[in-house]
Amino acid sequence: MSEAIVRALGLLAAFDRTLLEIAGLSLRVSLSAVLIAALLGLPLGAAIAVGRFPGRQAAIVVLNAFMGLPPVVVGLIVYLALSRAGPLGPLGILFTPRAMVIAQALLIVPIVAALTRQIVEDAWREHREQLVSLGASAGRAALSLLWDTRFSLTTVVLAGFGRASAEVGAVMIVGGNIDGVTRVMTTAIALETSKGDLPLALALGLVLITLVMLLNASAYFIAEAARRRYG
Amino acid sequence: MLALALERVAYTANGQRIIDDLSAEFTAGERSVILGANGAGKSVLLRLCHGLLQPTSGTIRWNSGGSGKPRDAMVFQRPVMLRRSVLHNLTYALALAGVPWRERKARARTALAKAGLEALAKRSARVLSGGEQQRLALARAWALEPTVLFLDEPTANLDPVATREVEAIIQAIHSAGTKVIMTTHNLGQARRLGDEILFIARGRLIERAPADVFFRAPASVDAAAFLRGELP
Numbered sequence: 443m444s445e446a447i448v449r450a451l452g453l454l455a456a457f458d459r460t461l462l463e464i465a466g467l468s469l470r471v472s473l474s475a476v477l478i479a480a481l482l483g484l485p486l487g488a489a490i491a492v493g494r495f496p497g498r499q500a501a502i503v504v505l506n507a508f509m510g511l512p513p514v515v516v517g518l519i520v521y522l523a524l525s526r527a528g529p530l531g532p533l534g535i536l537f538t539p540r541a542m543v544i545a546q547a548l549l550i551v552p553i554v555a556a557l558t559r560q561i562v563e564d565a566w567r568e569h570r571e572q573l574v575s576l577g578a579s580a581g582r583a584a585l586s587l588l589w590d591t592r593f594s595l596t597t598v599v600l601a602g603f604g605r606a607s608a609e610v611g612a613v614m615i616v617g618g619n620i621d622g623v624t625r626v627m628t629t630a631i632a633l634e635t636s637k638g639d640l641p642l643a644l645a646l647g648l649v650l651i652t653l654v655m656l657l658n659a660s661a662y663f664i665a666e667a668a669r670r671r672y673g
Numbered sequence: 674m675l676a677l678a679l680e681r682v683a684y685t686a687n688g689q690r691i692i693d694d695l696s697a698e699f700t701a702g703e704r705s706v707i708l709g710a711n712g713a714g715k716s717v718l719l720r721l722c723h724g725l726l727q728p729t730s731g732t733i734r735w736n737s738g739g740s741g742k743p744r745d746a747m748v749f750q751r752p753v754m755l756r757r758s759v760l761h762n763l764t765y766a767l768a769l770a771g772v773p774w775r776e777r778k779a780r781a782r783t784a785l786a787k788a789g790l791e792a793l794a795k796r797s798a799r800v801l802s803g804g805e806q807q808r809l810a811l812a813r814a815w816a817l818e819p820t821v822l823f824l825d826e827p828t829a830n831l832d833p834v835a836t837r838e839v840e841a842i843i844q845a846i847h848s849a850g851t852k853v854i855m856t857t858h859n860l861g862q863a864r865r866l867g868d869e870i871l872f873i874a875r876g877r878l879i880e881r882a883p884a885d886v887f888f889r890a891p892a893s894v895d896a897a898a899f900l901r902g903e904l905p
């Protein structure tokens with residue numbers, strides 16, 4: 443065990459190539475997924491927060507429920523859509539990083555949208571009369587409040603990124619954990635552990651934990667600095 | 674000639690008549706102070722006039738003598754600022770009002786100067802004190818150059834010094850030609866700022882009179898009791 447830890451640290455210190463490749467792909471996939479999820483989830487959440495339309499409450503319930511979607515189920519759905527017989531089969535992107543990006547994005551869009559909806563709705567409650575008084579349309583108000591809550595929303599997006607990069611089930615199903623192609627940190631840890639290659643698994647685990655810590659620390663310090671500066 | 678006419682306006686919420694069969698007309702010039710106890714319906718009345726609420730029955734009509742609805746602005750009891758600089762809170766309001774962007778900064782700075790806030794232009798608006806934020810709210814409303822300015826108990830949350838500063842700005846806005854319609858439950862403030870008093874209780878307009886007449890010889894039992902400090 444302690445030997446495994448020493449060798450894991452050795453891999454990290456030597457910037458082991460396999461390790462770097464896997465970590466790099468993880469970052470690329472999860473960053474792409476979080477970018478897509480932010481582009482979809484932020485406006486969606488703000489629109490639901492500010493809009494008044496039939497079915498709004500149902501939309502909120504569904505969104506909140508989808509925050510807890512089991513990753514393997516998302517993986518299965520994306521797999522079915524992308525498999526050769528599926529509606530998106532002709533794209534031929536199953537078992538590629540793109541499929542993993544889609545799965546992770548689907549997984550975290552509800553998270554980003556639901557948390558954005560909550561945050562923007564609180565802000566809307568506070569600002570509504572003033573903004574309406576100044577003549578803001580609902581769309582304009584939604585944009586203004588997205589900007590006004592930008593620091594809280596940064597934390598939301600970071601949470602989405604954390605969830606995407608820590609997830610195993612969905613990327614395992616749609617990526618296939620192919621060595622050098624679709625192997626990311628979480629799937630590699632699962633595989634190496636089952637094979638008994640503990641040093642690589644441990645080293646990847648350390649990278650993953652460090653990443654999560656860094657994310658949380660930056661979320662915390664961004665929020666703190668913003669509170670001090672902007673009130 | 675400006676006129677804002679309320680005809681038999683009623684507002685009901687949750688089965689409760691908050692504004693009850695209220696008729697009144699406002700014309701340009703003198704400062705109208707709507708006086709009444711807490712819960713009398715002052716805030717709701719002002720929101721109806723400003724268009725934030727729609728009357729359950731009755732009508733509210735604006736007449737500017739031809740050129741459409743005159744611009745009106747409102748300052749609320751608790752100022753609400755966006756998480757951006759003092760200056761940008763003003764330019765934001767000007768943008769929403771359709772002021773071309775080239776003119777916004779200059780107009781915002783002029784309004785800040787008039788409210789004594791030019792030194793704070795770059796500060797973040799939400800870290801200002803309550804009094805500064807309320808002066809900023811007044812500057813924001815003033816920058817819009819409204820024909821009518823509604824103020825809902827603008828000093829209710831302020832200490833005496835900040836109250837005087839806010840009252841001075843309201844006075845200046847009036848002197849610059851904007852019609853001021855404000856609510857208060859504070860007799861001293863009504864005396865200092867009111868040219869005429871509209872006394873309301875239980876959502877009804879009980880009495881309307883020039884301020885000196887109202888304070889010397891209130892015509893209604895309700896107003897007399899309110900002036901003696903016996904809250905209804």
Ligand SMILES: Nc1ncnc2c1ncn2[C@@H]1O[C@H](COP(=O)(O)OP(=O)(O)O)[C@@H](O)[C@H]1O
Pocket residue numbers: 686687689691709710711712713714715716717718
């Ligand atoms: N949106 C609302 N729904 C229900 N009741 C309200 C609403 N707004 C105000 N009221 C009630 O209407 C009455 C008058 O309120 P308000 O206009 O705020 O009084 P004031 O400003 O004179 O203190 C109060 O009894 C208040 O509880």
Ligand SMILES: [Mg+2]
Pocket residue numbers: 715716717825826
């Ligand atoms: Mg009130």
